[in-house]
Amino acid sequence: MGAIDSVVLAISNILYQPWCVPLILIGGAIYLTFRCGFLQIGMFREACKVIMEKPHEGGVSSFGALMVSTASRVGTGNIIGVSTAIVCGGPGAIFWMWITAFFGGASAFVESTLAQIYKKKDDDGTFKGGPAFYMRDALGQKWLGVIFSIFIIFTYMIGYNMLAAYNLQSTFAVFDFYNETSTPAIIGLILMILFGVIVFGGAKRLINVTEVLVPVMGVMYIIVAIIVLFMNIGNIGHMFGMIFSSAFDFEAIFGGFAGSCIMYGVKRGLYSNEAGMGSAPNAAARADVSHPAKQGLVQMLSVFIDTLLICTATAFMCLSTNVIPTDFLAEDGSADAAGYVQGSLADVFGGFGPVFICIAMIFFAFTTLIGNYSYCEGCFEFIINREAKTSELRVMRIIASILIFLGAVASAGLVWDLADMAQGLMVITNVPTIIILGRIAFKCLDDYKAQMREGKNPIFKAANIGLKQKTDWWN
DSSP states (O other), X not given: OHHHHHHHHHHHHHHTSTTTHHIIIIIHHHHHHHHTTSHHHHTHHHHHHHTTOOOSTTSBOHHHHHHHHHHHHSSGGGTHHHHHHHHXXXXXXXXXHHHHHHHHHHHHHHHHHHHXXXXXXXXXXXXXXXXXXXXXXXXXXXXXXXXXXXXXXXXXXXXXHHHHHHHHHHGGGGSTTOOTTHHHHHHHHHHHHHHHHHHTTOHHHHHHHHHHHHHHHHHHHHHHHHHHHHHTGGGHHHHHHHHHHHHTOHHHHHHSXXXXXXXXXXXXXXXXXXXXXXXXXXHHTTBOOSSHHHHHHHHHHHHHIIIIIIIHHHHHHHHTSSOOGGGXXXXXXXXXXXXXXXXXXXXXXXXXXXXXXXXXXXXXXXXXXXXXXXXXXXXXXHHHTSOOOHHHHHHHHHHHHHHHHHHHHSOXXXXXXXXXXXXXXXXXXXXXXXXXXXXXXXXHHXXXXXXXXXXXOOOOOGGGGTOOSOOSSOO
């Protein structure tokens, strides 16, 4: 395993040089933000409105598609990812997570709008789509779509799901019953079984589960964060001072960029909100809406829900307490991220704090696992260019379940490095694609705004924007 980790780490280090993933991700997001006219601000109210649009009978609603993508986005990264960023990169990492999320909202809009335009209709009346489809049908590069589909399966079935399982079991380390050998295996086994029950139930069951769990866990988590802030109200000024002074400590940043608050803000922000990676468009394509821009706006909102609400809640819960982040940084540079969050809540709630984090992590991890896997089967069918056989899907689901168990018992370094490398590969494939195809999404947005000004409920036709390629739904 040590040799594998060394190779993965070497590739990851190349990807996260300033000129690679950070430049492509943030530079691309800033470009798309300007081209979309800062829609994160101007269209925010409209995004909130279109969430509740009803689908045709039997279709997936905007809200349902939002909850599936949010189930993937809102996960263990919102707790452990944020904590790791603060411990390793400093409090300023949360500021750069905010920046990544704000500009990333435009990336989320463009990629999800493109996914809606080029979605395909299945025989059962439901839709499928994502970056692989617009790479094939709009860009004319099917080979790139196949490669990207492989990256998605690698990222979500292996990288992210193994990491989610590891992060969950790590939160139990503070309890006396925790045994380094047996406890991770027991938790991994339970997770594997529960995950298998859901995925063998099909996509409709997945959507039903996430529509209930995601809002409940998110609201509960934010309420607790508000209570913590209220109980530490005297520390709020100092907290913001730490965030901004660390964020703009350029001498420290450029003295070691790989371990800086900017790099950790980008890495953990991407791990958390996934804007520009090309994952959420796979869920966005399933929505039954009257205009592609509607689902683009909804997915933009999902990025904000993830980072500006849930991630910020974790950061404020930790930084408003008297617990010092660097106390949880080991000599080898690794972070006891779960210990930092649990220690922060224990500072306020005593013994209830670590218990609450465990409960929250169970919800976050479980919805993350099923949300992540929801992207993989469609990508597998794109790769083989046909509908997958029942036996093939059964094997895939069994492998996915086993990987969750392996993630729970793996080392921290391996699972984090795998996730970082995998998400980086998705970024360098998808972001250049949506920049090239961005003009289609810009025209779609202009068409949406024009119909809004006329007082209409926007309805899209491909001819409205001069789209030459034939689509399954919009011609």
